[in-house]
Amino acid sequence: MSLPQKVTINEVILRDGIQLEDKILSVNEKQELVNLLYEANTTNLEFGSFVHPKAVPQMANSGELFELIKHREALNLVALVPNLKGTENAAKHGVKRVNFVFSASNTHNLQNVRQTTEKSLERLKAIKEFCDNSDIKLEVSIATSFGCPFEGEVPVKRVKEIVKQVIELRANLITFADTTGMANPKQVYEFVKMMRESFPEQAFNLHFHNTRGMGLSNILAGIEAGITSFDASLGGLGGCPFAPGATGNVCTEDVVHMLHNMGIDTGVDLDKLIAASRRLKELMGHELSSYVLKAGKSNRQYKIPTEA
Template identity: 55%
Template sequence: MKLAGEVTIYEVGLRDGLQLESRILNVAEKKRIADQLLKAGVSELEFGSFVHPKLVPQMANTAELYTELKQSVSAKLVALVPNHKGIQLADDSGVQFINYVLSASDTHNQQNVRQTTDESLNQFQKMSQYGFDHGMELNVTVATSFGCPFEGQVPQSRIMSIIDTLTESNIKRITLADTTGMANPKQVYDLTKAVKDEWRTMEFGCHFHNTRGMGLANILAAMEAGITIYDSSIGGLGGCPFAPGATGNVCTEDVVHMLEEMGVHTAIDLDQLLAASEEMKNRLGHELPGQVMKAGKSSRLYPIPAQ
């Protein structure tokens, strides 16, 4: 297998992981989990989003959380924004790293941000300039890159066209997102190989959901194509509130466990990560989808049962 020696894990549990939860965590609870994730070695943390609190009430305390986190954190703290108002609110709070999301599917984009994809692309050009003028670093996530729950297959040519437009702006990274877990490994390899070959100097990442049990396999397929940045969510939490069936982000502990067992360095301490996942489970009050937190590491040995 053609695998990189190390990868970057981009943790989205405090944002994507919590946005469907009925229990809303307060700032102190979120900070405790964030501190544990950072102690585990997470270097990129999407801590929240600047969205309308009536639409996603779980993210209403994002600005307060950033105030608490920025005091002593050396990791990259990223906020998701859906529009120009979002980036202005992030700027007002002093956030330097921004993730803007748009959908390759017009129908999903309308459901998510009430705009067509072209309208979101046009808006981003203005946001990109705003970010540049205010010293902010922008990344873009292209949702439904591997399929839309409303439209079905999204042609590869459409993804390539969207990326071509995005690369005209001031951005560092583009993340291809499998928003409802529709992707398969061959499809993932074909698309990620195509974009890596076309834009050799652009930084690309992938965001997979494990909705249909193919999340880890899709990561391996993208690794074969040369992708070395992966979104994941503590405990396997999360999903898009505007896409039917979009449960189950790929689980951070499961990803780290698989890669480290394969000799791929993640710079994350799995034991500390499992402790953070346990904390999240206790705060939310229900079991989480992650597998390693249930079964333990594969290196764990058991005593032979007495005869």
């Protein structure tokens, strides 16, 4: 296997991770999670989104949270924005890095943001102009890149044409998102290899959901194809509110555990990350899908049971 020395993990628990949860975390609870993640040396954080609070109540305090976060200079903090207004609101709070998300699938985009993919691309131009004038870095995530729960297969040719338009706007990072966990490793490898060959100068990131248990294998396929940047969510929480059957993201501590066992550095302190996941479980009040949290690290050794 051809493996990189280091992989970057982008933690999305505070946005994608909790947006479907019934319990709405207070700004102080979110701040506690940020501090725990910082202690674990998780420095890339998607801390929230500037969407309408009625649409996603969990995100209503994102601006307040950003202003309360300590060590901002040491963290790469990004906020999801659905439109120009959301970008303007993020700027008012001092946010310097935003992620605009839209779908390769027209049907999913209409369900998610009530406009066609083409319309989202038009609005992206206005967002890019605002970001350039406001000294804000713009990232772009293309949802349903590997399949749509409504349309099924999304032609690779369509995604490639979208990428071309995004690259013309000079986005800092483009993320391909497997929104409902439809991707498989062979598909991921071939898709990513083609995109990297077609756009060798563009930085790419991958975002997988573990809906059908293929999250870790899809990350490995992405690594084999040359990607070294991945989204993950503490405890495996997450899911899209506008996609039937959506379940959690690939779990951060499981990803870090796998990579460390393979000799790939992430810069993350796994023990402290597991402690953060344990606290997340307490805050949410239910079990998490994290394998490592339940079973411990693979080098854990048990005492031989003695007969009574």
